Amino acid sequence: MPVLARSDKSILGRWWWTVDRWTLAALVVLIGFGILLIQAASPAVAVKDKLDNFYFVERHLIMLVPAVLIIFGISLLQPRTVRWLAACLLPIFMLLLVATLFWGVEIKGATRWLHAPGISVQPSEFVKPLFAVTAAWLFSRQCERRGFPALSVNIILYMMIVICLLMQPDIGMTFLVSAMWFGQFFLAGLPLALVGLCMGAGIGGLFLAYYTFPHFTSRVDKFLTHGGDTYQVDRALDAFTNGGLFGTGPGEGTVKMSIPDAHADFVFAVAGEELGLIWCLIIVALFAFIVLRGFWRLQHENNLFIVLAVSGLLIEFGLQAIINMASTLHLMPAKGMTLPFISYGGSSLWSLALGMGMLLALTRKRYGLNEI
Amino acid sequence: MTNKRRNSTQQPSLPGLFAPIAKSRRLATPSEQALDVARVRIVAAIIIFALAYLVIAGRLADLTLMNDNNSDALLARPAGNDSVASRADIIDRNGTVLATSLPTISLCADARNILNADEAEQKLLNVLPDLDVKRLHDDLHGAKHCAIIKRHLTPKQYYAVNALGIAGLEFRPDERRIYPAGNITSHVIGFTDIDNNGLAGMEKELDARLEENQEPVTLALDLRLQTILHNELSATIDEFHALGAAGLVMDISTGEILAMVSLPDFDPQHPGDGDDEAMFNRDTLGVYEMGSTFKIFNTAMVLDSGVVRVSDQFDTVHPIEIGSQTIRDFEAEKRWLNVAEIFTHSSNIGSAHMAERIGGARQRAFLSRLGLTEKAPIELPEVGQPLVPAAKNWYDATTMTVSFGHGMAVSPVQLASAVATIVNDGVTVRPTLFLHADKSTNTEHIISPHTAAVMRGLMRLVVTRGTAKGADVEGYMMGGKTGTADKIAHGHYDPHARLSSFVGVFPLNAPRYLVFAMVDDPKGNAKTKGYATGGWVAAPAVSRVVSQIGPMLNVPPLEPSMEAIAEHQVLKPLGTEVLDGIQIDEGSNYASVESDSVQ
Numbered sequence: 019m020p021v022l023a024r025s026d027k028s029i030l031g032r033w034w035w036t037v038d039r040w041t042l043a044a045l046v047v048l049i050g051f052g053i054l055l056i057q058a059a060s061p062a063v064a065v066k067d068k069l070d071n072f073y074f075v076e077r078h079l080i081m082l083v084p085a086v087l088i089i090f091g092i093s094l095l096q097p098r099t100v101r102w103l104a105a106c107l108l109p110i111f112m113l114l115l116v117a118t119l120f121w122g123v124e125i126k127g128a129t130r131w132l133h134a135p136g137i138s139v140q141p142s143e144f145v146k147p148l149f150a151v152t153a154a155w156l157f158s159r160q161c162e163r164r165g166f167p168a169l170s171v172n173i174i175l176y177m178m179i180v181i182c183l184l185m186q187p188d189i190g191m192t193f194l195v196s197a198m199w200f201g202q203f204f205l206a207g208l209p210l211a212l213v214g215l216c217m218g219a220g221i222g223g224l225f226l227a228y229y230t231f232p233h234f235t236s237r238v239d240k241f242l243t244h245g246g247d248t249y250q251v252d253r254a255l256d257a258f259t260n261g262g263l264f265g266t267g268p269g270e271g272t273v274k275m276s277i278p279d280a281h282a283d284f285v286f287a288v289a290g291e292e293l294g295l296i297w298c299l300i301i302v303a304l305f306a307f308i309v310l311r312g313f314w315r316l317q318h319e320n321n322l323f324i325v326l327a328v329s330g331l332l333i334e335f336g337l338q339a340i341i342n343m344a345s346t347l348h349l350m351p352a353k354g355m356t357l358p359f360i361s362y363g364g365s366s367l368w369s370l371a372l373g374m375g376m377l378l379a380l381t382r383k384r385y386g387l388n389e390i
Numbered sequence: 391m392t393n394k395r396r397n398s399t400q401q402p403s404l405p406g407l408f409a410p411i412a413k414s415r416r417l418a419t420p421s422e423q424a425l426d427v428a429r430v431r432i433v434a435a436i437i438i439f440a441l442a443y444l445v446i447a448g449r450l451a452d453l454t455l456m457n458d459n460n461s462d463a464l465l466a467r468p469a470g471n472d473s474v475a476s477r478a479d480i481i482d483r484n485g486t487v488l489a490t491s492l493p494t495i496s497l498c499a500d501a502r503n504i505l506n507a508d509e510a511e512q513k514l515l516n517v518l519p520d521l522d523v524k525r526l527h528d529d530l531h532g533a534k535h536c537a538i539i540k541r542h543l544t545p546k547q548y549y550a551v552n553a554l555g556i557a558g559l560e561f562r563p564d565e566r567r568i569y570p571a572g573n574i575t576s577h578v579i580g581f582t583d584i585d586n587n588g589l590a591g592m593e594k595e596l597d598a599r600l601e602e603n604q605e606p607v608t609l610a611l612d613l614r615l616q617t618i619l620h621n622e623l624s625a626t627i628d629e630f631h632a633l634g635a636a637g638l639v640m641d642i643s644t645g646e647i648l649a650m651v652s653l654p655d656f657d658p659q660h661p662g663d664g665d666d667e668a669m670f671n672r673d674t675l676g677v678y679e680m681g682s683t684f685k686i687f688n689t690a691m692v693l694d695s696g697v698v699r700v701s702d703q704f705d706t707v708h709p710i711e712i713g714s715q716t717i718r719d720f721e722a723e724k725r726w727l728n729v730a731e732i733f734t735h736s737s738n739i740g741s742a743h744m745a746e747r748i749g750g751a752r753q754r755a756f757l758s759r760l761g762l763t764e765k766a767p768i769e770l771p772e773v774g775q776p777l778v779p780a781a782k783n784w785y786d787a788t789t790m791t792v793s794f795g796h797g798m799a800v801s802p803v804q805l806a807s808a809v810a811t812i813v814n815d816g817v818t819v820r821p822t823l824f825l826h827a828d829k830s831t832n833t834e835h836i837i838s839p840h841t842a843a844v845m846r847g848l849m850r851l852v853v854t855r856g857t858a859k860g861a862d863v864e865g866y867m868m869g870g871k872t873g874t875a876d877k878i879a880h881g882h883y884d885p886h887a888r889l890s891s892f893v894g895v896f897p898l899n900a901p902r903y904l905v906f907a908m909v910d911d912p913k914g915n916a917k918t919k920g921y922a923t924g925g926w927v928a929a930p931a932v933s934r935v936v937s938q939i940g941p942m943l944n945v946p947p948l949e950p951s952m953e954a955i956a957e958h959q960v961l962k963p964l965g966t967e968v969l970d971g972i973q974i975d976e977g978s979n980y981a982s983v984e985s986d987s988v989q
Contacts, residue, residue, distance in 0.1 A: 162421045205427075290453070294454065
């Protein structure tokens with residue numbers, strides 16, 4: 019990064035002095051961990067799938083280029099532009115989301131992916147950050163009361179997305195989007211009585227899902243009784259035990275040989291075995307830093323839309339990391355969710371880049387402005 | 391912000407949903423009031439997220455530092471791992487190892503981790519050419535977690551396979567049972583399968599004990615005696631072209647079996663190579679019509695009853711016709727013989743007449759008390775049920791034939807124990823393979839000490855003047871009784887196939903050890919003038935055994951002068967009348983040896 023003078027008024031200069039450089043640095047370190055771990059974990063998986071040793075490594079690096087460009091490019095935008103961008107892109111991806119129900123490809127019992135020549139897309143991943151910003155706009159409009167039926171539109175949007183997700187089905191994503199949306203609603207001043215009601219409804223929804231989706235039922239049963247096939251989780255726990263304080267060293271682990279998803283959902287187990295407790299705690303600390311710092315900085319933010327949008331993005335990002343790590347550590351039922359910026363996976367990586375790009379754009383220092 | 395608030399033109403009334411919050415902040419715009427609420431509530435979000443990440447960090451530390459439960463799978467290390475519970479050793483009375491466990495390495499394959507199964511297959515076949523190609527192929531291309539490729543690699547093979555550097559091949563600590571004495575102890579020790587489960591002998595009898603307790607099991611066996619007995623019986627089989635042999639050495643005072651050999655035998659390291667004959671324990675599982683050695687019991691019974699004295703004479707001139715059978719003597723003396731002569735010359739006719747005086751019911755009860763009608767109480771899984779006619783089928787003919795050892799079949803270990811009991815003043819001797827086994831507190835005398843003394847005298851006469859002159863060992867005061875029984879072949883007794891045996895006891899002046907030998911179907915040779923009877927075949931074998939083991943058992947040979955005194959002591963209970971009356975036909979001693987035949 020060339021040294022930019024504070025007086026530099028170019029786009030790049032303004033960006034550098036206003037962007038949240040600490041968060042940016044944390045993201046860069048996370049991406050660095052991702053590059054390290056994909057090299058350690060994925061060759062074993064690639065060989066098993068009869069692919070070239072470095073197939074996943076190459077793909078990951080190739081996909082990182084657009085991801086970095088997305089983060090940087092979006093973070094250059096003004097909050098107003100970000101808002102419009104989200105509001106415009108959301109309908110497109112929602113249409114794609116609906117399309118998955120008709121033309122989607124079924125993988126392991128769920129239709130989440132659209133295959134086009136040369137590229138596969140999981141629209142729900144992109145809906146997630148776009149909806150966070152759009153919903154924040156609608157909540158803030160509701161509070162500012164400008165005669166627009168913002169709440170109704172918001173609720174309808176939420177219901178449409180949740181129904182599409184449940185039809186795929188994708189309980190994890192439903193949970194994530196719901197947590198984000200109700201989190202925003204909570205911050206936007208939802209009365210405490212209703213907060214209790216919503217939490218009750220959420221718990222009820224989980225019970226309903228338990229009795230409705232066989233896949234979800236078996237995952238929860240496995241967690242509660244530790245019966246059935248808990249092979250992946252058991253090996254993941256072995257990995258952490260084997261890793262100990264300092265780990266076996268990058269590339270020296272064995273858990274990746276036995277877990278099919280070692281490069282994706284279970285990459286944290288590889289980190290546990292090969293990097294050890296200390297580096298794993300650093301990874302946890304990086305996620306905690308980004309989320310907690312983000313929330314903390316909102317204390318000084320005067321724009322409700324930005325508070326809600328950033329909160330929504332942080333909830334999605336932070337919760338996704340928590341769900342991934344907690345699943346791997348057997349603190350909750352196994353849930354297929356990537357570890358942000360570390361796991362392999364194109365759609366996930368780009369949607370996270372989109373979300374973090376918007377987060378950086380929205381959290382840039384603005385002087386003397388409340389309206390955007 | 392304050393500036394903004396003042397200039398606000400917004401309506402003070404609020405959307406219904408947010409009314410409760412707004413009431414407390416009448417001056418602020420709805421947006422600003424919402425912001426204030428949001429700031430407070432963000433603290434809640436911060437706390438929730440911070441707690442969640444703390445829980446994850448705590449769980450990480452817990453798993454990596456404190457949890458060592460699930461580590462076995464990943465931490466399994468090959469070679470020299472002492473974590474494998476080892477099967478206990480079996481040792482003899484002197485501490486010599488008879489069975490032990492050796493840690494070895496076994497090779498298994500996790501097919502899912504093998505990168506190039508075809509290459510691995512080829513490389514493994516180069517190093518371990520005796521592997522089954524098809525099975526290896528299936529194991530390497532399958533999906534098994536751990537397919538056993540080969541058990542018990544030698545260190546050389548282990549090194550070679552390790553040097554191949556094939557991922558997915560794993561070495562498991564394993565254990566192999568080793569029998570240092572090999573064939574010599576095969577039937578007593580038995581053997582295990584490849585997973586160290588006892589399948590025969592002591593290995594089967596003590597299977598649970600050997601698995602649970604690491605302490606070695608000490609047997610009564612003495613490997614030195616076992617080896618001598620094994621050698622002599624083998625030599626006897628070779629000399630007489632016999633089918634097999636059985637023998638044992640017993641400590642009369644404790645019932646401990648110091649040696650027990652059954653031939654042919656097998657290599658316990660490769661038990662699968664042995665045929666049925668080799669696997670068969672003739673000492674405990676086999677039951678045989680023992681022939682004239684049973685006259686020890688018959689004579690003891692008759693004398694102890696008080697009905698007959700040693701000097702009483704019986705008709706041995708006329709063969710006995712009973713039912714369809716004729717009892718005759720092999721080489722009759724053509725005169726009436728007294729009890730001592732009947733025993734010494736092994737007259738069947740005389741024995742039958744003696745038994746007649748007692749009757750079948752008392753005879754059967756007596757044999758029962760000697761343990762001859764029940765399975766031997768020996769600590770092996772292979773114990774044969776004696777073949778004994780039921781009481782209601784015990785006819786007069788049975789009484790007569792049993793008197794000289796036909797019509798019922800017992801195992802050698804039963805016979806030895808019963809003979810030991812007779813010699814041991816009639817106090818029951820229970821056979822045992824364990825050192826210092828709990829001694830029975832039973833002091834009941836099955837026969838009186840006086841009868842026992844007479845029997846010892848008679849057994850001495852058999853060796854000095856009777857059918858077993860070949861058994862004498864100078865200075866050891868040997869005594870005993872020969873037996874030659876026709877074997878049953880094709881439903882009737884075959885006079886040309888027999889079991890020749892000898893049961894010897896020494897030193898008779900203070901009886902301590904019993905040596906038994908039985909040879910299956912020996913063929914006479916020039917040296918034995920064509921005879922293959924117990925006196926010609928088994929007695930010399932016992933003699934050779936005793937002359938070798940006597941010094942090991944701390945039984946010093948007696949000086950000739952002492953021997954004469956001991957001889958006098960042993961023979962004295964027979965009485966001068968009997969001793970003087972015995973007519974010895976020196977020339978016919980060996981010729982008239984055995985006389986067991988039932989036609």
